[in-house]
Amino acid sequence: MAVSVETISNLERRMTIKVPLAPLEGQIKQRLNQISRTAKFSGFRPGKAPLGLVNQHYGDQVRDEVYSKAVETSFGEAVEENKLRVAGYPNIEHKPFGEAAQDLEYIATFEVFPEIQLGDLSKVKIEKPTLEVSDADVEKTLDVLVKQRVSYEPVKRASKKRDRVNISLIASIDGKEVESTTDKGIDLVIGEPGRMAQFDEELIGGKAGATKTFEIVYPEDHNPAQLAGKTVSYQVTFNSVSQPVLPTVDADFAKNLGVDDGNVETMKAEIKVSLEQEVAKRIKARVKESVFNALVAETETEVPKAVLSAEISRLMQITAQNLQQRGMDP
Template sequence: MQAQLETLSGLERRLNIVLPMADIDAQVVERLKRVARTAKIQGFRPGKAPVKVVEMSYGAQVREEVLGEQVQQNFYRAVSEQKLRVAGYPRFESVSNEGHADLFKFAATFEVYPEVKIGELADKEIEKPVTPVSDAEVGKTIEILRKQRTRFNRVEREAADGDRVIIDFKGTVDGVAFDGGASENFPFVIGQGQMLADFENGVKGMKEDETRDINVAFPDEYHSKELAGKQAVFAITVKNVAEAQLPEIDGEFAKQLGVEDGDVEKMRVEIKKNIEREVKRRLAARTKENVMQALLDATEIELPKALVELEVGRLMEQGRQDLAQRGINAKEMPLPAELFAKQAERRVALGLILAEVVKSNELDAKPEQIEAMIKEFAESYEQPEDVLKWYYESPDRLEGPTSMVLEENVVAFVLGKAKVAEKDVAFDELMGNNA
């Protein structure tokens, strides 16, 4: 084998490889002999046909198989000898052997992984969010849990803010009904913004079995272009008015939250532990994002187009699966590749940068770190030991925790190099609460 390497541009390379045709012919003959042992050829008993006869039926197929194997084997042999790291899949093409019938020539065009040099981190300032968890946050969380368990009791009075109403309605614009403008036994809670303000204000003050026509102005920016900026009339019949009743913070409430003996104080302790665990997770995610951005900002890197294209493909497939889970046919809503290009570039860049940081600074995940990560996962389960056992039953299941430990190691390393600025983040902001 002869191999000549060319640099085309940036990360793109081409290997020109020459093989003796005699070696290929010899392998074709050996392969045909093996095929002849079991080949069924008309006029001959199985395995008794001469090789020349077998070649007439199988020669082209066998030669194609041998050539394909030789291309693959010799390409990766040349790559190994040249100490190249191939990114993505190579593109093979045959090269004319005019005047050299005794040679087989082919070329492989591909990209190589870039050399990654992490920039200076000491002058980077990384924001590290901090959110304390106090009894006030526990109280807010308990109120959210109470609202999630709200019961509605029928009342014989006018509907007011916070009440749940069940209505029949039919809307018209200029006397003509429109799609989506009618429903029966439709429930909503007044004051939560589920309906347009004119609609909610019109229902407010109505009693059970009362019927009323309500004028509703659709805003100019309404999602339905057919209705945007138009006036509609809704004929509404109230079928039920129910008042919200929050559960008391008592033993029964504690049992609903999994505290078997109904101990309210124990419930508060458990809630605080869960909050602290979730706050820790969200703060770590924000800090990690800031660290990753700092690494991206500090490192100039050329990305292999092949890796970006592969990542775009993965993201598109994830998008299709997400649409399918929402009941949307991806064929009816095509996903253009450019929609995922920036995200794919960022993910590829981070993957290359993180790999270099881990390798250069010996940040590989240690067994005890992986075990500690799994134990942390298991804390929120009733049988933590079963969770631990499940992960260690198969090496594949350890890939997720291992990747997370690697990221934690990188975050800790970068924070140790850069300037860290702690920033207080309000609990409600961090948790996305409106309570």
């Protein structure tokens, strides 16, 4: 195999490769012999047709397969032999395989990854953040853990913020019903994120058994887009109202978090250790990002077009998936 490499630009290379046909002809003959054992032709028993007849019917196909495989294999060997780091896929050009005489010659044009030359980093300073976990941080985390384990008990009073209400709902646009709940209704915690604040405000003051109607005008940029700019009429029936009950931070609470002896101070100590590990992890990630940014800022390099195209395609695909998940046509 003969290989020559031409430098077109900083990143582009043109490689001319010649592969001897003799070994390939042997592969073609071997493949045709394999086909002849099972090929069926009129007037001949399976496996008894002359090789010339088999070649007449399958020769071009087999030759294309063998030559294509040879191109793939020889290109990989040539790249490895010349220690090239190929970026993306090569553009292969060759004459029709049937015109090959002594050698299978083709030209591969491709990009390579650049050699990175670091700039002057002597004046670059990387600051490592420091942060100590305080008792206040532990209490704040403990407060989150308590709220995550909230339970609810029914009450007879009117609903207020942070209560859980079970409601039956019918939503209409221009008099046409667009949404309704099941007979069991749905549970909502008043004031929780993810809904229009105005909707939750309308749920304040309702008692079990009461029915309320109201309208909400959704903004033009509302998500999901189906409600953007629409006026939606709601009929809400309150099935039940329940108030939140937060657990007491005691031995049972500590045991629920994995502290076998239920010692509250041990639980807080373990929370502090966990927070310290998380802080260390985040500081390490921030320092790593700072080092990376400094390297990028002090280093000039050319990015292969193939890499840019691949990244653009990846981002476009992610964007299209996000739009589809939001019910929009990309």
